[in-house]
Amino acid sequence: MTAIAEGHQLAFQQLYHRYGAAMHRYFYRMLRQDSELAKDFTQELFVKVYQKSQSFDPKQKCKTWLYAVATNLCKNEYRKNKPIINSIDSNPLVNIPDLEAIPKIKETNQFPAALHAALDQLDEASKSLFVWRYLEGLNIDEIAQILNLPEGTIKSRIFRIRAKLAKSLAAFHPKNTAS
Amino acid sequence: MKEEYLDKIEALLASKSFEQLSSEESSFILQHMTESEYTEQYGLLKNTSAYLENETVPPTPSMPSLAARPQGIITKMVPLRNALSSGIAACLVIGFLSWNLGRTTHPCNDSYQEMMGRDSTEMNYANLPDAAQDTFSLLIKSLSRSHSAAQDSDIIALGRFR
Numbered sequence: 001m002t003a004i005a006e007g008h009q010l011a012f013q014q015l016y017h018r019y020g021a022a023m024h025r026y027f028y029r030m031l032r033q034d035s036e037l038a039k040d041f042t043q044e045l046f047v048k049v050y051q052k053s054q055s056f057d058p059k060q061k062c063k064t065w066l067y068a069v070a071t072n073l074c075k076n077e078y079r080k081n082k083p084i085i086n087s088i089d090s091n092p093l094v095n096i097p098d099l100e101a102i103p104k105i106k107e108t109n110q111f112p113a114a115l116h117a118a119l120d121q122l123d124e125a126s127k128s129l130f131v132w133r134y135l136e137g138l139n140i141d142e143i144a145q146i147l148n149l150p151e152g153t154i155k156s157r158i159f160r161i162r163a164k165l166a167k168s169l170a171a172f173h174p175k176n177t178a179s
Numbered sequence: 180m181k182e183e184y185l186d187k188i189e190a191l192l193a194s195k196s197f198e199q200l201s202s203e204e205s206s207f208i209l210q211h212m213t214e215s216e217y218t219e220q221y222g223l224l225k226n227t228s229a230y231l232e233n234e235t236v237p238p239t240p241s242m243p244s245l246a247a248r249p250q251g252i253i254t255k256m257v258p259l260r261n262a263l264s265s266g267i268a269a270c271l272v273i274g275f276l277s278w279n280l281g282r283t284t285h286p287c288n289d290s291y292q293e294m295m296g297r298d299s300t301e302m303n304y305a306n307l308p309d310a311a312q313d314t315f316s317l318l319i320k321s322l323s324r325s326h327s328a329a330q331d332s333d334i335i336a337l338g339r340f341r
Contacts (some may be wrong), residue, residue: 016242
């Protein structure tokens with residue numbers, strides 16, 4: 001990142017080759033699997049990273065910084081397009097709408113579509129947590145670094161999100177689908 | 180719930196179904212959730228990892244073309260050729276302006292003295308065309324008349340105050 005801040009194009013190319021695919025995948029998962037939008041956001045992210053590379057804190061991991069910037073971009077998109085928010089943190093008793101509301105998904109038994117539909121019912125922060133942990137495979141300490149929160153807080157939030165999603169997607173459990 | 184419990188639950192969920200748990204593990208799990216909750220969460224993680232194996236993500240876009248990073252006017256790099264040519268141009272402009280200014284304001288300058296009277300206070304309009312001369316003389320006369328009228332009115336006003 002220091003080299004990028006000094007204007008080295010080669011360093012930027014290396015950064016893109018290392019994280020470009022991961023960031024694109026992350027945007028694809030976060031933005032309703034819209035490939036065009038994911039493409040635009042990936043490009044916007046790296047242009048931003050290049051322009052603001054001086055603001056990078058060397059104590060931070062490059063990967064977590066990229067995810068933090070990417071999440072901020074997603075937040076703006078969520079603000080524009082997300083009318084209903086179902087926050088896990090603000091109201092832990094709130095239930096994710098049952099997938100009975102999405103009969104087509106249940107009929108075709110497509111878990112990916114059902115998972116994304118359920119994730120879309122969450123607020124941006126809860127969705128990010130699940131995506132980071134179980135789709136992107138980030139460690140708890142990496143997530144804690146992105147959000148600048150204690151690891152214990154992250155773990156308990158993930159526990160609650162996982163429980164809610166599991167309840168909503170219980171129909172897709174092998175036991176239930178077999179019967 | 181304690182942090183270590185959360186870690187242990189997650190580790191078990193990621194690796195074992197409820198049936199595969201040892202009696203010690205299952206009793207630990209049952210202290211924190213029901214069997215069906217464990218099964219649902221285990222199913223979610225199992226399905227998610229199966230989905231990731233088969234997930235198709237569109238190809239990564241090409242690297243963005245980078246615009247020049249915005250720079251401050253002081254720290255901005257300027258090519259040597261541009262700097263030299265700008266400097267020369269600035270010198271030429273300053274030289275021309277100073278030469279031209281000296282020429283028009285110098286008291287010994289002929290063209291300046293032709294336009295103005297010798298003592299620089301009296302306008303010499305003898306070289307102007309006839310029509311312009313008439314207009315100019317009329318203007319001077321009317322100005323002097325209005326000046327004397329103003330003087331008269333001042334006197335009148337002063338007289339009133341007396």
